[in-house]
């Protein structure tokens with residue numbers, strides 16, 4: 001099947017009331033794990049590549065891998081998305097390499113460390129959206145800075161994460177500003193900040209409303225009911241994956257992620273894209289550690305990678321089932337990017353100013 005844009009996929013998800021996990025990939029094994037899960041339950045997929053993934057695998061490798069996956073899984077619509085683009089060049093070069101969607105993360109400056117001003121964010125995001133829409137590609141913006149409400153700090157992921165202490169004002173997206181941002185930038189989806197952060201160390205206890213502000217999502221959704229919301233940092237960091245890693249020689253301190261039931265609650269209030277990387281990493285790493293420890297004479301990488309792929313596949317499938325993505329792939333007929341471009345040009349996909357009643 002042809003590659004689908006994020007906008008078309010999330011419009012479908014909003015219409016049918018489901019959410020779509022966006023899994024990060026860096027290599028063939030992660031791609032196959034996601035697609036095997038999607039095939040098993042008839043789910044459309046969002047595959048996303050960070051700047052780190054693009055430099056790890058190379059743009060041509062990533063792009064041809066997605067070509068291979070579309071050919072191998074002809075019944076599954078695939079959205080190929082740039083995760084955390086830091087400037088115009090990152091976003092445009094992604095589109096040139098076949099990405100159908102980009103995130104322009106203007107919540108941080110181009111160094112991906114310095115929290116940006118609101119004006120900077122509006123200006124750069126609007127510019128990227130204008131250019132992307134000319135060719136039918138979709139754009140995700142971000143308003144609010146990802147980071148912990150417990151510590152005021154962002155987790156230092158490889159690619160992105162604010163430096164220094166952040167205030168609650170920065171860490172929680174303001175609903176009125178979200179309305180202004182969407183109208184001025186014309187983004188197709190909006191990543192919001194509600195106390196989640198990247199990586200495994202999100203919460204020191206099972207999160208309640210004080211540290212995972214799902215109420216903020218509900219307030220944003222009441223303001224901009226027609227905008228697709230995105231939750232970053234949404235790995236659940238399952239206890240069993242922490243246990244496998246630690247049982248086989250790992251040293252991960254006890255930590256807590258975003259409970260799946262909280263994400264499902266978000267999906268009831270406008271969340272359509274749910275970013276998950278850490279859980280997939282942990283699923284694979286648990287199996288690497290297990291084989292390395294329990295079969296110490298093993299030296300064939302496939303003997304490590306196959307169980308790792310299977311563990312990631314099972315995790316992806318769980319999320320497709322929980323978010324209602326399962327069963328949706330065959331209901332979608334992909335709209336070509338040129339046709340999406342024409343729809344943008346006609347104004348048909350413009351954000352609506354209505355602050356209609358909450359769903």
Ligand SMILES: O=C(CO)COP(=O)(O)O
Pocket residue numbers: 024083084197198199200231232233234235236275276277278279
């Ligand atoms: O938000 C993410 C990628 O943009 C990934 O979040 P996790 O680290 O929680 O998996």
Ligand SMILES: O=C[C@H](O)COP(=O)(O)O
Pocket residue numbers: 024050051052053083084157158159160198199277278
């Ligand atoms: O946003 C962060 C994702 O988990 C990607 O991380 P990465 O930059 O290490 O590839």
Ligand SMILES: [Zn+2]
Pocket residue numbers: 084198232233275
């Ligand atoms: Zn993210």
Ligand SMILES: [Zn+2]
Pocket residue numbers: 218221222268269270358359
């Ligand atoms: Zn709602």
